[in-house]
Amino acid sequence: MSELRWHPFLEEWVVTATHRQDRTYHPADEHCPLCPTVPGGPMTEAPFQDYDLIVFENRFPALQLDPAEPGVLGTALSPVCPSEGVCEVVCYSSRHDATLASLPLLQTRKLVRVWRDRTLSLGALDEVAYVFVFENRGKEVGVTLSHPHGQIYGFPFVPSVPSRTLAAEDDHWKRTGRSLLDDWLEEETAAETRIVARHSEFVTVCPVFARYPYESWIVPTGPWTSLADLGPEGLDSLAEAVHSISQAYERLFDAPLPLMMALHQAPTDGVARPWTRLRVEFLPLRRTREKLKYLAGVESAAGNFLTDTLPEECAVRLRSALASR
Template identity: 40%
Template sequence: MTWEQRWHPLREEWVIVAAHRNNRPWTGETVGGGARQAPEYDPSCPLCPGNARVGGARNEAYEGVFVFDNDLPCVGPAAPGELPSPPPPYRNRPATGLARVVCYTPRHDLSLAELDTAHVADLLRTWQVQYRELGDRPEVNHVLMFENKGEVVGVSNPHPHCQIYATNFVFKTIENEAATCLRHWREHRRVLMEDVIAAERADGRRILAENDTAIAFLPYFARYAYETFVVPKQAHQSLADLSPEEVRDLAAVLHEVQIRFDNLWRMPFPYVMALHQAPTDGRRHEGFHFHIEFHPPLRKPNLLKYLAGPEIGGGSFLSDTAPEEKAAELRAVPAVHYAHAHADGGGPDA
């Protein structure tokens, strides 16, 4: 047995690692293993090509990546300018912004892992355009892009898609990360994520994929069992700053990670994926290094990582697994998707 605390430099908090706990007797709730087989096209799906959405608009007969304004946005440009003031110490303000949906493919039945790498690169280029357009708006201080995949993380529609929130505020995780990276830059004149990459490459055990300009690894300080970072090696504040070569390399690494996820248990692997990009609030944000984080909720095929006493009550994350062990599991599976193992390494075209 080992009891260890590992420092999370981006969040500036300790993670408790007690890997022996993953095999403790469990009589609590479990979740279903696989997902139901979906059709290529679902006439009732509001994200499939040509179908009507909840707001009444009809999707284009799109063939590639498709972007539209969310019909039920969490923030909006028409947020009321004046709100009734609550009594101290409470405060409020309008939640203005734009919310969009990005459909990865017209195919209802394919995840990003099952598409080909060229299609993943197309998606990255779409994200670049969206970040530039939305971030250039004076009222937008942050562009958050994320995907919720799988019923266990509460996804409302299985059609492969992600969401974009362009808001008049900076989400707290990014706000804290930007401050931490700036402080590290000012104290050491080094980019914190570049120091993390150097440490991971020196160790080597937690690296999942790597090419000339991109790398993926389970960080030393991982909180979730299969938490994974996908990072360009060169420091950029946003995805929009990457060169065409860097986009292709990042797409290849991102795609390989998702294939390894699915191959681990031969099932669609659930996760929350978030793009960590610098705020668009006009500040310089020195030291910020764009990267993509995956937070998969499962620690076994049918067992969730529950946030309970230590996390919710105490505010410190307790990891039931060791990143080195989980990385070894992912490294051991093929880099060709199990559903297309007969092919030459790529998924079906969209």
């Protein structure tokens, strides 16, 4: 059973998906459902002896193109809808112990092309209003399969965080006629201190308003609103930026760094938003080698972040992690 329920106090959709309670949970390495199928062994999600990079539908999808009718009736204040949409899994490599950082740059070049391809394909569906590309990395983030993979959700609505960001960008554009991200990147470029890396068409920055420890954003220097706007050079530059910051995060502590990677881009609902910008956010959950960052009462229930790491200092450490290659 999966359905969308409206939260009238937060004005956002909640996705119930009870079948996900039984999803595959930390299987032993030899039973990894994302590894290639071993001849004579049980069929995995990858019915091949080897593969390069694959995308397939999530076996426990929160959103589906042909969802069941909701199991409860909605009310006037809390309407309930079928959970239309798409949930896909992207395996970065057939190697079980690989990571985005350890793969050759060529593999990341392919990956960003997969992201773009899926954005175009899913975005063309009537059921999809927003294509969200992301990765949960590390068991501390709740990852239940350790094989290197990311996810792509085709949401039937614009999710809550991008929706708030788009409202702020729209507001800024109405007031100034400019893109909020362009203006902010100008400020960061002038300040210089929080820039982590420059690539031909993207810049990696620890934003002055970072919420997570070592948070960084990969942002474009051109007016690109989504992956759809990127040509081969732009895609290669994005791949280089993703590859290089991923390596910096692996080197930062001598311990795996749990994090979320999230690609925000323009909705696919057909409305033109020339003032929004594509960006990739990296949201790590470790504040020191030993200590995790928890999102507790202040962050989760009040909604404001407490951070004990300064982005100015995080940028210095990330730059030196990059230089140490």
